[in-house]
Amino acid sequence: MSVPTAPHRAYGGDTTSQEDSMSAQPEEALAPPAPAAAAQLLRELRADHRADTWVSAFEQDWARALDDARHSFSLAPVHTVIGTWRARLASAPVVDAFLAGGCDDSDGVDLDQVLGART
Numbered sequence: 001m002s003v004p005t006a007p008h009r010a011y012g013g014d015t016t017s018q019e020d021s022m023s024a025q026p027e028e029a030l031a032p033p034a035p036a037a038a039a040q041l042l043r044e045l046r047a048d049h050r051a052d053t054w055v056s057a058f059e060q061d062w063a064r065a066l067d068d069a070r071h072s073f074s075l076a077p078v079h080t081v082i083g084t085w086r087a088r089l090a091s092a093p094v095v096d097a098f099l100a101g102g103c104d105d106s107d108g109v110d111l112d113q114v115l116g117a118r119t
Contacts, residue, residue, distance in 0.1 A: 033082040041058070041082060041086065048092065
């Protein structure tokens with residue numbers, strides 16, 4: 001003989017708060033980059049018209065991140081470099097359009113003045 005169960009309306013439907021899925025990572029956490037992400041990113045940077053400056057800057061950031069990762073036993077520096085350079089590459093067309101549009105950017109503030117020089 002089975003007893004019919006009523007939905008747990010206090011918990012918003014047919015689940016209880018104990019049945020809700022839990023995760024150790026916050027929902028807004030980005031997935032880590034793929035193992036070949038740096039090589040793919042480097043190929044994209046080499047194809048960009050800023051390759052003469054961006055490739056060497058990426059290689060310096062990447063080498064520094066690898067060294068930091070070796071010392072800290074954390075891949076966070078590597079993930080940060082990949083994320084930062086993906087964002088730069090993704091925003092490059094917007095920056096190009098801004099500059100090509102003749103917009104006056106002379107009233108801007110140098111980012112180094114706001115954040116301090118990168119080390």
